[in-house]
Amino acid sequence: MPSPSQPLRKLGFLTIGLFDPADPGQGHESTLRLIELGEQLGFDSAWVRHRHLQYGISSPVAVLAAASQRTSRIQLGTAVIPLGWENPLRLAEDLATTDLLSGGRLNPGISVGRPGHYDRVASALYPDTAEAEDFGYERVRRLLDFVRGEPATDFSGIEGIEVYSDRVQPVAPGLASRMWYGGGSLRSARWAGEQGLSLLTSNVVRAEESEDFAEIQRSQISAFRAHHPEGARARVSQGLVVIPTDGASAEQRAKYREYVRNRTPRTAAPQGPARTVFAPDLVGTSAEIAERLYAHAAFREVDEVVFALPFTFDYEDYVQILTDIATGLAPALGWQPAL
Template sequence: MHPGFPGIGPLAGNVAGPAGVHPGVPTADTPLQKLGFLTIGTFDGDDPRPGMEALLTQIQLGEELGFDSAWLRHRHLQYGVSSPVAIMAAASQRTSRIELGTAVTPLGWENPVRLAEDLATVDLLSGGRINPGVSAGPPMRWDDIKDLVYPDTADVEDFSYTRVTRFLRAVGGEPVATAGTQGIEVYSDRVQPHSPGLRERVWLGAGSLRSATWAAEHRLNLLTSSVLSGAEGTDFAAIQGEQIAAYREAHPEGRVSQGLVVIPTDTATREQREKYEAYAAARLPRTREPQGPGKLLFAPDVVGTSEQIAEQLHAHAGFRQVAEVAFALPFSFEHEDYVQILTDMATRLGPALGWRPREFTQGA
């Protein structure tokens, strides 16, 4: 399937759904169509290059294993990817098929027009493989960084969905300026370069019912993750399932991806299994009730054999409504751990969920 199409994957045409259901909407017995992974791309602050090279190696491995997509978290003033567009540009020249995305870029840090220029450039260089995921709202730690990012305009910056619509107009090729000439200089009325199809591959990172329905109303694809906001209960799967259902009702043609933290242990060593289980156990208390003023509800990390994980996911009200995933990798592991996890995801977990690597679906 060409990555510019807003469908759900190479098997979409082969999966029969019940009468009246749009072919992009999965049913309970629909196999997983697209398998992706999401990473923060950690590095040593005193020597960052090895970590960045390891990240690019992991993306290359993902393509070799048949993953459909690789996604980058966007972090500022942390030891993780702060410039995903640059990483995607490098990865696009080391790969040929795997889709590359951001999950997500907080537009509160960005000039929407400049970001549209960068994304269109990399999308064209990649052959149309970029999936920009964005989010609305003020930057994290706003009081600490507002004078750094917006020293003169912090009090008047608009971080609402209006900022997202500005980005959509720019990336969609709508007029943003007056075309004409000035001397020998020729000016376009829209962002250059323009990459046709990129607008259809924009995603909104949504953790609330309001953001999910806004994404549907504006014909954006929907990125769900392991965090919900404004939660009024403790059943993560049920709340996420309600949000996805509302999105599907308003925009059945849209793509929906789920991004839970999933750690298969099929080929892990005993030491790795112990590390993974300890990691999940340390993070479990925050999943028991909404956290902080934003009422953030976190999903438990899913650790176990691929068979065990598949059983849990098939019972998950959110997963049962998606046809593609971008499983999140833990933040603090070593390169060898990520190689094992990615390999188990592609060779064990994916098939247990009905997914087939891309090389097996060519020509299907």
Template sequence: MPDTARPLAKLGFLSIGLFDEADPFAGHESTLQIIELGEQLGFDSAWLRDRHLQYGISSPVAVLAAASQRTTRIELGTAVIPLGFENPFRLAEDLATVDVLSRGRLNAGVSVGPPTHFDDIKAHLYPDTAEGENFGHDRVLRVLANLRGDAVSTFAGTEGIEAYSPRIQPHSPGLVNRVWYGAAGLASAAWAGENGLNLLTSSVVRAEEDDDFARIQRSHIDLFRQTHPLGQAARASQGLVVIPTDTATPEQVTRYRAYAESRFARTQTPQGPQRILFAPDIVGSSAEIADALRAHAGFQAVDEVVFALPFSFEHADYVQILTDVATVLGPLLGWKPGA
């Protein structure tokens, strides 16, 4: 039976880092300020989405490197890096560097599959190897091996005055245990468990055996833990869009509800051949949101969450939402802010 009384142990938030093409600095600076605010409010983690050829953060690892120097406690995560765009060797170097700079605060969330609009970009992304690229789980395994410190070179030692290592440098012990897998389907959830990863669920799932979002999300979490070596102790995080209105202005409340309403139709039935199903955005007072979460089958299975900030809101909106989440909603769910 689900433990609906389980207190929330870890509270995080997620941002896409929207920016204006004519002034990208302002959007990136806003994201960094939001992460700083998150730390001040006691959030346990801040996560960045990864968007290529869009007006959202395309290099979350670089932005988190900056965030690591403006914060001291909050964990910093990627949710998620699509590995189809990445070289696992170079990505491991970047991830380890940020983990060192943040003193062990990085959570590396990844996913697999062909890059979005691959046919349109493959001539530039993989001009010589597009047809032979493997976009499956092997890419994750390569990242894990690199972060673990497995040898990537047959040469080690000193050549002249330069010293060479057989493994990725810098090596950051423990980072390999903070790799998360973004799963939208049962097979992916099972694979993440079998390979000892942490599980990131989101507001998007594939409706393979059910048409109810909460039950689907719960089935992914349950299957993940059934296959994970740590069993029920395996870490899984729930992701939803929640918009508390406790301190919102009437204008903000009207805009928030219109935003959720504009996205509601897609939550009623699975979309497309892959039967993609979206979760409804939850808008209301923190008390109303807490009641909705306690009744949510997915939430009942976790003790940590990463709530996604709406993509297109203003900086002041994010300040209000995060403040309400940390000061009202979180405590209602049994969470205590970090020191």
């Protein structure tokens, strides 16, 4: 097996947190148990996806607040919160509160853009301001200003028996330095770098200079670091779907390979008007996956990963996959558990 240019320094995982609409509590409990397991296995971070009007995690900050009370070390992240659904001031309050509850372990990942199916949801989400809402980078700047302690109002002081602050409360020291941006284009990568954010890359990018996923992602990472104040030291995390099979049963291996087979056709060429390129899911033994990662042009540029768990699998499947990642795949990549 080839040797990596540098050992994997930070290991994370991402879960979508699906649930049965007839029993949503159990789905959230399973997500919390996976985060607890991740800490026990030595993972450096656990991240949750964000889903609105679907049977997944609609309130990741609340879920991570709960996770913060059941863990003590593992970093907790969102990948990502789409700001088009959020009021930046209110979100800043929730993020700061959860960060304090976690002891400074929150890593908020955010993104911009119009909410999905906006024409159908706008009247419920923004009944009076739907056409005036700004879903661009200015929404991120507002959030960052509030998180960094910039004034939110020109009023502070005492009114009657109430004491008011002109800044978002509570204040969470260090939270601003742990903000991430989820980007999949050269423009978003450059912008995230200019803002001094960290960059979350995933298994989805936009074909601009190439149609090869690894080369596209490598180019975006380079653009991000070229525009970041910290240059080559700027943090980037890669998020591919990996499914190691070392400890899987024959039934699980068959299910995993069928899952990957059904998703592979979308990786053959750019999809849709946005020319979206999907990365192939990686399934096989830890040694096989490690070899494919070493050959991946973008993976060679990072020393942090947030491996994405597949959708729709059973809890027992996730336990096996996380265990194999922590005990087989990640050590093959040079990672050492933070225990």
